[in-house]
Amino acid sequence: MTITAPPAHGLTFGDPATVDGGLSSLARGLKGSEILRIAADVRALIAEGRPVCNLTVGDFDPKQFPVPQPLRAGIQRALEDGETNYPPSDGIPALRNAVVEYIVREHGVRYPVEGVMVTSGGRPAIYAAFRCVLNPGDTVLYSVPSWNNDYYATMVGAREVPVPARREAGFMPTANDLAPHLPQATLLSLCSPNNPTGTLLAPDVLQAIMEAVVDENSRRLAAGRRPLYVLYDLMYGSLVFGGAAQAHPLAVVPEAAPWVIALDGISKAFSATGLRVGWATAAPAIISRMKDLLGHVGAWAPRPEQVATAAWLHDVQGIAAYRAEMQRGLEARLDALYSGFTRMRDEGYPVDCVRPQGAMYVSLRLDLIGRSIGGVHIDSNEVLRKVILERAGLAVVPFQAFGLREDTGWSRLSAGAVSVRDIEECFPRVRAVLDSVDR
Ligand code: PLP
Secondary structure: OOOOOOOOOOOOOOOHHHHHHOOOHHHHHOOOOHHHHHHHHHHHHHHOOOOOEEOOOOOOOOOOOOOOHHHHHHHHHHHHOOOOOOOOOOOOHHHHHHHHHHHHHHHOOOOOHHHEEEEOOHHHHHHHHHHHHOOOOOEEEEEEOOOOHHHHHHHHOOEEEEEEOOHHHOOOOOHHHHHHHHHHOOEEEEEOOOOOOOOOOOHHHHHHHHHHHHHHHHHHHHOOOOOOEEEEEOOOOOOEOOOOOOOOHHHHOHHHHHHEEEEEEHHHHOOOOOOOOEEEEOOHHHHHHHHHHHHHHOOOOOHHHHHHHHHHHOOHHHHHHHHHHHHHHHHHHHHHHHHHHHHHHHOOOOEEEEOOOEOOEEEEEEOOOOOEEOOEEOOOHHHHHHHHHHHHOEEOEEHHHHOOOOOOOEEEEEOOOOOHHHHHHHHHHHHHHHHOEOO
16 A cells, blocks of 8 residues: 655645634633733743843742752652653552641641542642532632632633622632622632732631631531532642741631632642642542542643652651742742832832732732823723833733723732842833823
8 A cells, every 4th residue: 555645735724713613612712811911922022122020920930949859850760760651540649648748737637648639730620629519500709819710610611700809908808708699609719828919818817708608508508508619729828928827728617628629739839830740638529529520631740740749748858948948039029029119109109019928929009090101091901011011121910810800000910930130120110111101
């Protein structure tokens, strides 16, 4: 038989609109990532050689925040040892056990090993939680600004109830904010420390929320109704600064254990976003369903990374040393941002800034909506973002990317991919732009 070579010009795929038009309404209805769209603008400016302080990236620059050396060496060793076949779909037992002990040390909460499953970073855990809890049309309740709840809700066809959180509460929800909406909700999604705000749910606030969930579920179970579940995202749980207090929901209200799905991973705690190791912890009855779901997706963490992470999570001294160094680096950058913008506010510039308590973010307001700069009328956060990027080389992500609808001038600043020097150098440029606001 003669095999004919494919034509040199390659394959033709027809009219893209026709091919796309036949795809599912879910696929065609998904919004692309706002943050990636903004990143493309930033790259274009950097390519022109313009000075840019890039505070858009929710990731760590490996040159400034490398992964722990023992973790890296452990992955290389595991590869050489032939740890390259399928892991169990809920994770290798050594890692699930290491996660149990890690959570005991971090939060004082002990899960049974059947209550732990390993996932490929935090995202599959979130997706599986939404998928396993919510039927199409069920309600998911979350505060805004928050990270990606809107995308996950769209993927499972849930009804969304976004509750605006207030500046005075550090843009975090309170039990009072949530109370009117709890009776209709099937899932409450919380995250602390929070992306994008860099603030925490204080233990007393968290306790009040979890007690409200337990009360709500006593009523529902007595009436034979489906309970309210809680997704608690602890992805930034180890990045807490300046003595702020942070708690695990089951440390403050253990009675909520049947209803809480918590998630964490190495992505942010150990600057290891590309290694893809995360985990979900919940009642074994929930984990068992999540395991079945994600097993079909194949969203497990790579086996060499699992082997190395299992060893690393037991390295108490190594973790303490790594964390001290990382906190120093992150705190220096967050302090530089916070004190620089606070100084400008105190000098009378139209600026507000929330003191960061955790994660890698600072909330900044440039109160310029309704003003004009160089003849450009600023009527939305998007116009503001572009003006500030093009004229001051300050790249930020407006809170709109985190579900906020109102144009209030608030944005997220991320400190993971800039140096303190990059930050210091941007302030004179920002001042110059603010000095040029049309009178
Ligand atoms: N949760 C929050 C709040 C995040 O910001 C992120 C990633 O940015 C994740 C979860 C997902 O982390 P991963 O990269 O491990 O999927």
